[in-house]
Amino acid sequence: MxxxxxxxxxxxxxxxxxxxxxxxxxxxxxxxxxxxxxxxxxxxxxxxxxxxxxxxxxxxxxxxxxxxxxxxxxxxxxxxxxxxxxxxxxxxxxxxxxxxxxxxxDWTGISSKLLQSRVWYIGSLSFVALVVVALIFFYHLSYVGLPLADFVAMPFGMEHMFPIMTYFTLTVLLLPMFLLVSRIWRIWRLTMGGEGRVPIAFSAYVAEAWTYVRHSVTHSLMRKCPERGRWLGHWLLAAGTVLMLTIKLFGLRWFQTDSIYAFYHPQRWLGYIATAFILYGIGSIIVGRVRAQKEFYKETQFEDVIFPILLLLTALSGIAVHILRYAGFALSCHFAFALHVIIATPMLLVEMSFGKWSHMIYRPLALYFEAVKERSGQRTPAKEAAGYAL
Ligand code: SF4
Ligand code: SF4
Structure with missing residues (x-):
């Protein structure tokens, strides 16, 4: 038989x-x-x-x-x-x-629009930025009750925005993370579960969990790329971004107290390290794209140009906020912070939720799922050869 x-x-x-x-x-x-x-x-x-x-x-x-x-x-x-x-x-x-x-x-359908149309991409970034501008005006003129003349000229610092900025920042950070995580179930259904597939034991997922962590942290496959500098720039950018997001998520309370001026505070130095990593990573990408000598920098997509620019502007405006606050220039710091929020919010809500940032989650997830398949015996060289014969 x-x-x-x-x-x-x-x-x-x-x-x-x-x-x-x-x-x-x-x-x-x-x-x-x-x-x-x-x-x-x-x-x-x-x-x-x-x-x-x-x-x-x-x-x-x-x-x-x-x-x-x-x-x-x-x-x-x-x-x-x-x-x-x-x-x-x-x-x-x-x-x-x-x-x-x-x-x-993406179950929202927004990624599809953004990745197919520059009008949608730029329109979405611009729309979110305009909403942030409107919120800034609403907050100061209506919620705080400032006269318009004082709004543009009163030299006060950022303290009047605490703690409402905490809620705003947490929303802007957690919403993209929720959207990214919510897609994992859909990816699992498409690639691992669903009808007609042999169920995989839960123990295989547990046994290979380390694979996800390892690839998320090391990006080790990229080290196989003959261009070693690419791995370093990519790793520093990813590590710096994750470190900065972690500081924002868990360190906002410290940022909103006078201890920001404490030179020795470890969060200050973690922030400096994250900033240096991000600047090196973005710098290497922008220089590579301008030179366009390496194959992986040739024929990049429109968003691949806009995204590093947004990230660079976010980092530079954040540095300006820090320096101006530290130096005691309250009004300048206030405007720098508004600019920082106007740039960072669309980048996080549009790019991180629906654009290229998603590969930070999808790539280690794919390597993890492949390892789970291999461990459970669903992947063998013979089966792969049969699949290829298709
Ligand atoms: S770009 Fe080509 S050679 Fe490089 S990892 Fe992808 S398929 Fe392989
Ligand atoms: S298989 Fe096709 S795409 Fe690949 S190297 Fe040959 S011609 Fe190029």
Whole structure:
């Protein structure tokens, strides 16, 4: 008696057009030589890209593409595009698929709009910034009851905003985190659970939990990239951002007391370290994009240019607030803080919730889920080869 399993695979002719709405996916020149897969340092017995992802898309295999974790394991190094004899741009195809998947994971549908349209992207950032400006006016003129003339000229510091700024800051930080975490269930359903999949024992998830932590903290796969400086800049940017967000989440009370002037306070020095990390990381990205010599900085998406600029402006305005407050320039500090909030809020609410920042969660999650599959025996080289034969 045969124990062979019969798979019904339906081709969706609209998939390729759907994916192409999110960027460049031009594989018409590809003649399937396989050089890209051979050149990729991240290919293993279990994961094989970029060709499998590209084939899924070309063949209209929507289910396998949505269920694939491989686009997130690709670290965008560009070696495959350099070696491709037909200049088919497999790195860009992988990037486009990741943008497509980001939109599919987002149950609000907002990512889909932002990643397809510059008008939506810029419009959303501008809209949130205008709402913040309106809130600043409302708070001072209506809630505090300041006359308009005093609002622009009275030299008072930020203290009058405490503790309401705490609630505002926590909302702006926690809302994107809630949205990101809320998508994990959807990603799990698409890639690990759902109908027709063999259930995986809970113990496998527990046993591999360390994999998620390890990849979140070390970004170790990026170290395989021949360009070592890229890993350092990326790691410092991620570590600095996480450290700064942690300080904002748990250290606001200290920030809102006079002890901010205490030179020895550890939070001050953690803030300096986080700022230095962020500045180095953004600087390396901006310089790389301006020079555009490395493959991974060529043909970047519109948001990849705007995001580092917003992050840089957020960091610089935050530094200005700190210096002006420390120096006792109350009115200047007040305006610098308003500017800082006007820049940082749209970046956090739009970019972190719906844009590129999501890969901070999705990439280690994909590596974790792959490890769980491998541990539970759902991934074997033979099964992967069979999948590729599709
Ligand atoms: S190296 Fe280029 S031509 Fe060869 S399989 Fe990859 S994308 Fe196609
Ligand atoms: S961009 Fe780098 S990691 Fe991604 S498929 Fe190409 S060679 Fe592999």
């Amino acid at each position: 045969s124990n062979a399993t019969t798979f019904v695979v339906r081709s969706d002719p609209t998939l390729l057009a759907d994916v192409r709405r999110y960027g460049r996916f031009d594989t018409s020149a590809c003649y399937q030589c396989g050089s890209c897969t051979i050149s990729c340092d991240l290919v293993t017995d279990y994961v094989s890209f970029p060709r499998r992802t590209i084939r899924y898309t070309l063949l209209g295999l929507r289910g396998p593409l949505l269920g694939s974790l491989e686009p997130w394991i690709c670290h965008d190094c560009g070696d495959c595009s350099i070696i491709c004899p037909r200049q088919a741009g497999p790195r860009l195809s992988m990037m486009t698929v990741r943008r497509f998947l980001t939109a599919q994971y």
